[in-house]
Amino acid sequence: MEQINSIRLASDLQSDSIVDGPGLRTVIWTQGCPHKCKGCQNPQTWDSNGGGEVPLEMVYEAIDELE
Ligand code: SF4
Numbered sequence: 001m002e003q004i005n006s007i008r009l010a011s012d013l014q015s016d017s018i019v020d021g022p023g024l025r026t027v028i029w030t031q032g033c034p035h036k037c038k039g040c041q042n043p044q045t046w047d048s049n050g051g052g053e054v055p056l057e058m059v060y061e062a063i064d065e066l067e
Pocket residue numbers: 033034035036037039040041042043045
């Protein structure tokens with residue numbers, strides 16, 4: 001199995017969302033979606049070549065810093 005070391009993000013982590021579930025949420029905006037749902041609120045995230053690729057370690061560190 002191939003090990004994944006990076007992730008493609010549409011934007012920076014958001015630590016204070018109040019609209020993505022109950023309570024205060026941290027949101028990781030991933031980039032690349034093949035579903036093309038009618039009414040999608042974030043069609044700019046569909047392109048799997050869009051956004052920016054970052055090492056997973058950076059994402060883990062950013063989450064740790066939120067605690
Ligand atoms: S709503 Fe948008 S981002 Fe979510 S699965 Fe559907 S097309 Fe993808």
